[in-house]
Amino acid sequence: MKFFIDTANLDQIKEAQNLGILDGVTTNPSLMAKEGITGKNNILKHYVDICNIVDGDVSAEVIATDFEGMIREGEELAGLHEQIVVKVPMIKEGIKAIKYFSDNGIRTNCTLIFSPGQALIAAKAGATYVSPFIGRLDDVSTDGLNLIAEIRLIYDNYGFETEILAASVRHTMHIIDCAKLGADVMTGPLSSIEGLLKHPLTDIGLAKFLEDYKKGN
Ligand code: G3P
Numbered sequence: 001m002k003f004f005i006d007t008a009n010l011d012q013i014k015e016a017q018n019l020g021i022l023d024g025v026t027t028n029p030s031l032m033a034k035e036g037i038t039g040k041n042n043i044l045k046h047y048v049d050i051c052n053i054v055d056g057d058v059s060a061e062v063i064a065t066d067f068e069g070m071i072r073e074g075e076e077l078a079g080l081h082e083q084i085v086v087k088v089p090m091i092k093e094g095i096k097a098i099k100y101f102s103d104n105g106i107r108t109n110c111t112l113i114f115s116p117g118q119a120l121i122a123a124k125a126g127a128t129y130v131s132p133f134i135g136r137l138d139d140v141s142t143d144g145l146n147l148i149a150e151i152r153l154i155y156d157n158y159g160f161e162t163e164i165l166a167a168s169v170r171h172t173m174h175i176i177d178c179a180k181l182g183a184d185v186m187t188g189p190l191s192s193i194e195g196l197l198k199h200p201l202t203d204i205g206l207a208k209f210l211e212d213y214k215k216g217n
Contacts, residue, residue: 001179002056004187006167008035008046012190013053024056026131026167026187028087028111029063044080051081059109061087070097078106085109085128090118095125102126109165116150123155123162129185135168144168148181172196
């Protein structure tokens with residue numbers, strides 16, 4: 001399972017990278033705005049800064065919603081750095097753009113996936129990744145994890161190579177459950193990743209080991 005961090009915060013990206021387990025980064029316009037990164041040039045520079053910190057894929061989102069605009073923006077984003085994956089929204093024009101990018105060797109992440117049908121058509125168009133937003137489904141009383149299971153089944157039935165990138169992961173249990181269901185990738189906040197490290201019995205056990213070592217020395 002690949003681990004991506006879902007943030008535009010460079011300190012958090014560095015922290016995850018230093019852990020040695022980071023496979024990539026996802027961002028979106030909201031996460032950029034949260035870090036105060038505004039204006040096209042600043043946003044493009046920020047993507048390059050992120051690519052220079054991590055070794056893996058970095059999703060960079062188009063803002064246009066028409067085919068020509070998405071192609072123009074996507075080609076510019078892809079040209080920034082070889083690690084860039086162009087993030088395209090799940091709309092009709094977006095599917096056409098994903099097909100174009102796929103035919104032209106540009107990798108894509110189809111974002112805002114909320115149903116198995118959307119994931120199916122994105123895979124048909126040749127998306128590299130699909131991003132089902134599990135937390136946002138949970139927010140509206142719908143089981144986000146069930147969507148991961150449905151997409152996994154459909155992709156395995158036909159051998160689609162599109163990777164399931166579980167997004168809108170909010171906490172550590174989401175990561176565990178996505179791993180059980182066979183999501184290829186998860187993207188979440190640093191806190192959700194660091195939660196995987198924690199167990200009180202580990203802390204108690206280590207304190208006891210150190211205490212006993214001191215007794216003998
Ligand atoms: O990866 C998608 C993500 O950024 C959305 O997360 O928590 O705003 O639903 P959230």
